[in-house]
Amino acid sequence: xxxxxxxxxxxxxxxxxxxxxxxxxxxxxxxxxxxxxxxxxxxxxxxxxxxxxxxxxxxxxxxxxxxxxxxxxxxxxxxxxxxxxxxxxxxxxxxxxxxxxxxxxx
Numbered sequence: 001x002x003x004x005x006x007x008x009x010x011x012x013x014x015x016x017x018x019x020x021x022x023x024x025x026x027x028x029x030x031x032x033x034x035x036x037x038x039x040x041x042x043x044x045x046x047x048x049x050x051x052x053x054x055x056x057x058x059x060x061x062x063x064x065x066x067x068x069x070x071x072x073x074x075x076x077x078x079x080x081x082x083x084x085x086x087x088x089x090x091x092x093x094x095x096x097x098x099x100x101x102x103x104x105x106x
Contacts, residue, residue: 001034001084003098008068009105016046016066016100018082020053022090023060030055033085040078040102045069049082066100078102 004019020032031054036042042049047067055062066080083097 001082001095001098003100004063005066006099007101007103008066009103010068010070011105012068015068016080016102017063018066018098018100019061019063020055020084021061022055023093026055026058026060029057030089031087032090033087035083035085036080037083038079038081038099040080042080045071045075045078045102046080049080066102068102070105075104077104 001018001020005015005017008014008016022030031052033052036049036051040046046069049064053062053064080100081097084092086092
């Protein structure tokens, strides 16, 4: 997993993104779990991230978008950290954590 769009702004139109990759066969769908943390609040500073992403059969990577939600608070830079958690049908590789930074609109 990587932060494929690591820097976003509250006022920008382009979302941030975490891209999840898998190796090996992709003949079946795969649900991957992750934990969200950081200084930005999930569901308040950006659209809610659910903690799971499903890779459909035949797909080797999928992106989860981080869509900032603007507000009138002066917050400075805030972070969204995603960390992969172990699952029954997959092993967590070397790139288990990534960060997207949200820049304040001020």
